[in-house]
Amino acid sequence: MVTITEESDEPVPKASKPKPNKSSSSSKPPPSSTAAATSKTLRSPNPNPFTFWFYFTLIVSIITFFFISFPSLSPQDPKSWFLSLPKSLRHHYSKGRLLKVQVSPNLSPIEVFAVENGAKGNENVVVVHGLGLSSYSFRKVLDSLGSKGVRAVAFDLPGNGFSDKSTAEIDESSNGVFGRLLDVYNLIHEKGIFWAFDQIIETGQIPYEEIQKHVPQRKILKPIGLGPEEIGSILGQIIDTVGLAPVHLVLHDSALSMAGYWVAENSQSVRSLTLIDTLSNPSLPLWLLELPVAREVVLGSNFVYSKLINFCCSKGNDAALDVEAHRVLLKGRGGRRAVVSMGKKLNHSFDIAEWGGLDDLKSVPIQVIWSNNWSDEWSAEGSRVADLLPQAAFVKHSGGRWAQEDAANAVADSIAQFVSSLPPTVRKDVEEPEHTQKVFDELGNSDQHHHHHDHGSHDIHGAGYMEGYGLGSQAW
Numbered sequence: 001m002v003t004i005t006e007e008s009d010e011p012v013p014k015a016s017k018p019k020p021n022k023s024s025s026s027s028k029p030p031p032s033s034t035a036a037a038t039s040k041t042l043r044s045p046n047p048n049p050f051t052f053w054f055y056f057t058l059i060v061s062i063i064t065f066f067f068i069s070f071p072s073l074s075p076q077d078p079k080s081w082f083l084s085l086p087k088s089l090r091h092h093y094s095k096g097r098l099l100k101v102q103v104s105p106n107l108s109p110i111e112v113f114a115v116e117n118g119a120k121g122n123e124n125v126v127v128v129h130g131l132g133l134s135s136y137s138f139r140k141v142l143d144s145l146g147s148k149g150v151r152a153v154a155f156d157l158p159g160n161g162f163s164d165k166s167t168a169e170i171d172e173s174s175n176g177v178f179g180r181l182l183d184v185y186n187l188i189h190e191k192g193i194f195w196a197f198d199q200i201i202e203t204g205q206i207p208y209e210e211i212q213k214h215v216p217q218r219k220i221l222k223p224i225g226l227g228p229e230e231i232g233s234i235l236g237q238i239i240d241t242v243g244l245a246p247v248h249l250v251l252h253d254s255a256l257s258m259a260g261y262w263v264a265e266n267s268q269s270v271r272s273l274t275l276i277d278t279l280s281n282p283s284l285p286l287w288l289l290e291l292p293v294a295r296e297v298v299l300g301s302n303f304v305y306s307k308l309i310n311f312c313c314s315k316g317n318d319a320a321l322d323v324e325a326h327r328v329l330l331k332g333r334g335g336r337r338a339v340v341s342m343g344k345k346l347n348h349s350f351d352i353a354e355w356g357g358l359d360d361l362k363s364v365p366i367q368v369i370w371s372n373n374w375s376d377e378w379s380a381e382g383s384r385v386a387d388l389l390p391q392a393a394f395v396k397h398s399g400g401r402w403a404q405e406d407a408a409n410a411v412a413d414s415i416a417q418f419v420s421s422l423p424p425t426v427r428k429d430v431e432e433p434e435h436t437q438k439v440f441d442e443l444g445n446s447d448q449h450h451h452h453h454d455h456g457s458h459d460i461h462g463a464g465y466m467e468g469y470g471l472g473s474q475a476w
Helices: 031-042 049-073 078-083 087-094 135-147 176-191 195-203 208-213 228-242 255-265 294-300 302-312 320-344 352-356 376-388 404-421 434-445
Strands: 097-101 110-117 124-128 151-155 166-171 218-223 247-252 270-276 366-371 392-397
Touching: 078 087, 078 320, 087 135, 087 320, 097 228, 110 135, 110 228, 124 135, 124 228, 124 255, 135 151, 135 320, 135 404, 151 228, 166 320, 218 320, 228 255, 247 255, 247 404, 255 270, 255 352, 270 404, 294 302, 294 320, 302 320, 352 376, 366 376, 366 404, 376 392, 392 404
Parallel strands: 124 151, 124 247, 247 270, 270 366, 366 392
Antiparallel strands: 097 110, 110 151, 166 218
């Protein structure tokens, strides 16, 4: 028997060998996508702005920390600071004296450094420098005047040079909230928790005085910030006590706004007045000395400070040692803070025309010495100042506007000629005041015995020229 089967019309697939797994090759992107991915990989990623600011902040913080910490690492005691000064400054200090002046009856006396040149005679010249300078800036002028037979005296304004730059004041405030809580706890622990309440019941008042005794008192150093009135008082004390009146007064730079009204009120003590490149605002940009970091950079580098002086004050002052001396005096022992504090108390509204028109000044001979080599604008300003003072003689010099070390001889010649052109000063030959004679008697004995400062005195006293820095004493 034959069996007939019907086959399907669909073809039967043939068995084939298994193909290798090509999933890895099949997962590869097409050539176009591969090229795009490659270009994305080669393309640099977008910069992260936070990275730049992080490193910038870090670098600035390190620089700021360095400049702030570096001064604290240097010796701060007076003797070490003095020995670290340039030789020229120490030599200048050895020629002068420290004088005690009383600014206020309620405050302790402050020490002012003064130096003189020339023999005692009929003509006395007193030089008052501008802010940021010192008597050292006029040492060449003093030497030149002394060689011409004129007795010249210059002193450092408080806060400048070798004069006191800070005062010790009592701070009765506690150290923050925790300090106040500690004070209360100590008071309760000593008196009992109901002590204040019992006092109120008995007396009817809160025991403020008893509580105040338990508040810790500490002395803090504050920069000297004297105004024109205090500066005038100091100038008058020096002139009167040393016996210089009447004086030929020389005011430099911002000294006019500090001592101008004292001159008007004490015209009988002023024989003549010389103004050297003077305006109400100081030539030195004090605002720059207030900026953090910038002030450390300026005062921390002799190169930067020299560039600043050449830019704003004196193109001709290129003696590195002199600029270095000005910088270390301004930087050391709180000088920057004191100068900035005094600059804030200047009379910036000082009107030269109004001041020159005062009746008390009409009898005072005036001379204006001005730089004609600084700039055309500065020369025009000098002519304007001279026009506002019709009675003033106008003389030009070829130096800078601050300080005039590059024209010291020319400035001294102008002062000497002006002084000699006036009738000779007639001085009465009288005995010195009793307190002044006593002072100089004590100074004569200080060569053999150590001289102690009398901080309770209200008169001007002399201090040994090295005593202020613990290095001995010597009479003027």
